[in-house]
Amino acid sequence: MxxxxxxxxxxxxxxxxxxxxxxxxxxxxxxxxxxxxxxxxxxxxxxxxxxxxxxxxxxxxxxxxxxxxxxxxxxxxxxxxxxxxxxxxxxxxxxxxxxxxxxxxxxxxxxxxxxxxxxxxxxxxxxxxxxxxxxxxxxxxxxxxxxxxxxxxxxxxxxxxxxxxxxxxxxxxxxxxxxxxxxxxxxxxxxxxxxxxxxxxxxxxxxxxxxxxxxxxxxxxxxxxxxxxxxxxxxxxxxxxxxxxxxxxxxxxxxxxxxxxxxxxxxxxxxxxWLAHAARTAGRLVLDDGAIHAITHGKRSLLAAGVVGVEGDFEPGDPVELATTGGVVVARGIVGHSAAEVAQMQGRTTAQLREEDGAPHPRPVVHRDDLVIVRRY
Missing domain, CATH: 3.40.1160.10 (Acetylglutamate kinase-like)
Known part of the structure; x- marks a missing residue:
């Protein structure tokens, strides 16, 4: 039924x-x-x-x-x-x-x-x-x-x-x-x-x-x-x-x-x-206003360019919080990179990462399929 x-x-x-x-x-x-x-x-x-x-x-x-x-x-x-x-x-x-x-x-x-x-x-x-x-x-x-x-x-x-x-x-x-x-x-x-x-x-x-x-x-x-x-x-x-x-x-x-x-x-x-209610997060990513709008309203993946801060010690595949600069958690997601990697990537555009690393399609920090919104902002 x-x-x-x-x-x-x-x-x-x-x-x-x-x-x-x-x-x-x-x-x-x-x-x-x-x-x-x-x-x-x-x-x-x-x-x-x-x-x-x-x-x-x-x-x-x-x-x-x-x-x-x-x-x-x-x-x-x-x-x-x-x-x-x-x-x-x-x-x-x-x-x-x-x-x-x-x-x-x-x-x-x-x-x-x-x-x-x-x-x-x-x-x-x-x-x-x-x-x-x-x-x-x-x-x-x-x-x-x-x-x-x-x-x-x-x-x-x-x-x-x-x-x-x-x-x-x-x-x-x-x-x-x-x-x-x-x-x-x-x-x-x-x-x-x-x-x-x-x-x-x-x-x-x-x-x-x-x-x-x-x-x-x-x-x-x-x-x-x-x-x-x-x-x-x-x-x-x-x-x-x-x-x-x-x-x-x-x-x-x-x-x-x-x-x-x-x-x-x-x-x-x-x-x-599971992401919304069961995941104990391993860290937090602080995002700028543009990234917040992109993931909460645009249903976009989180890219390195929108990250302005990294908190915690996490590895690829760990759940993390996505928060505003004011500390409001708006989403949770499965991160595609370690904390150290995100810290090095943060603020850089996809074009910059492609030029620096030589990767044709740099992975997003959090893919939209691995992201759930917990609060509209």
Missing amino acids: NPALLDRSGIPRAGRVVVKIGSSSLTGSDGRLDLDRVRWLAAVIAGRRAAGQEVVLVSSGAIAAGIAPLGLPMRPNDLATAQATASVGQGILVARYTEAFAQHGRRVGQVLLTAEDLIRRQHYRNAQRALERLLALGVVPVVNENDTVATDEIRFGDNDRLAALVAHLVRADVLVLLTDVDGLYDGPPSRPGARRIAEVHGPEDLAGIEVTGRGTTIGTGGMVTKLEAASIATSAGVPVVLTAAANADRALAGEPVGTWFAATGRRKSTRRL
Whole structure:
């Protein structure tokens, strides 16, 4: 079916769904993994799989699952302890999912990803092939951030953004974000008179919405990360449902629970979405006004003549930011030269480079096919 569902009533007929659940929805008040919640979620997803729907589960909970076995009083704050806790907890988490899904005759496959798997193009393709094959074999992939070796991601500590990228990676028809509140509210849900927003059709519907930046003490994602994930997915043509974990069955049945985020954009190429949202840049190129206009309005490649500054230490094939002299990042791209090479080339016209280097067609610094605009300027 069309990946851009017109409304939530089409969810039961969707061919492929990504479901994301956070740590706070899988654990009790003591921080331990709640097996009843795991079993209930497995039953819901197994039911959808039996109905012919492919489901990818993006699950947090590795660090939370390791807290009690290690005798820790709370989620660790330092990186090394967090990595060790995730190492212990990840095995426990996937074992519980394996047991829970086995009760319904379903197998699960663990897929651990790091930012590197979404930054490096070959890694990205490998992850895509692995997930596609698991689904073809009837397996329910259980995806999680590889917190044992992750660095930057373990500090942010949420899988919302990862879930949005996975939804695009597997060409899902819809993304369901399960959390500990029953939808997006126009203010703190505990505030008297706070109203749940049933549908969001664009950024204008979020004007004036007051959200918090942090989640619970067990999980670290807050409503801000949910909205960021919804923005990534919907801009790439994947609608989103945000609701409480207890509403998972109703959400997947297409009932009007939580908040529905309608798709706002078309399905992007995997490479461009990766550049826009997943790439951790290795440096920055500062451009003059002419170059800024050429790449943002003229859809041109970036040539050396428009570069006025080079920041960072990058190699050909690395993602870099393209910014104005005032520091405003307007685009990201895959650079065709090293930082040292660009520094030598900057400010020179194609004719000058041809004369100096003898190359008939000097490569652009960033080709237009390897460039994505993130802000109009």
